[in-house]
Amino acid sequence: MKKLFLFTITLYLLSCQDGPRAALNENFESANPKVKLPYSDLIGGYVLDDDSKKRFNIKDTAKMDLQIKKDTSLVVNNHLALNDRSLLNKSLQSKLYYINDLESIYLGLFNHEISSSGRLGIYYRKSDKTWALYVYFKPLKGQEHGDYLRYIKVK
Template identity: 45%
Template sequence: MIKTLLPFLILILLLSCQDGPKAAFNEEFVKVNPKKELPFEKLVGEYQLDEDSKRRYKINYNHTLKLTVKKDSTFVAENFLDYKTDSLQLKRLEGKLSYTNDFKDSFMYLQPTDSNFIGGGGFEIYCRKKDNVLALYVYTPFIPATKENNMKYREGDYLRYIKINH
């Protein structure tokens, strides 16, 4: 019963969000079909933040932001955007991943097990049409303007990490 309700509840939660992504979804990428099996081994590899994401987040082009998914269900983020402060962290962060691919019930989810990287949200899995290269879309939540974050404001948006070794 929970397996049946969980995708429905997640869909309702996503549809009720008022702060949609401001990034235009590139038509050369399509969301991976959750009705088809995607073994975790295909997700293993190194991903790099694309130039469009760097431009939208005003990240210096000299900085390389990488996300590595390892066979043992861990990930390493090198030079990542801190979603709480909206600032670039030039350091490494390691964590564990939880992956569910229930293609029979059309449910696919890839999520860090702790909330230090992206606030507990998951990665959306996309594929580039022309060569089937995988991409992970990382949702960055809405940040209201407050004195604690120096009056910064950001609508919800996506960072796109494209797999570089396949």
């Protein structure tokens, strides 16, 4: 009986989901750190996808985008406040640092008002290999999971 109880508890703990909801979208996959991804491939404009707008109750008319520039700077227009997820109609800028040493891949931010984790997750859409950047938001008080805003690269 004790073995069955321990097995059940272990199975329950292993099946718990700690991750954010948006990361579970099977249409997107994390960038593989073992494949060289030049920084130049990330440069360009990105727009907030419709799924993120629905999950965060953002009006379809709200124009939210971000721009990664050659000089390793990032500009985010109409961002969300990290503490209460309210829409702020202002731009934020940050310098970026990028690491892809074939062991890990990391796109870090110097401005910690943009993402709770201090970085942008690099993903791609499986169907057409379009790049996507995930901006992490920690859980609000009383919530179990954090969430992501997903920005899709505009061609």
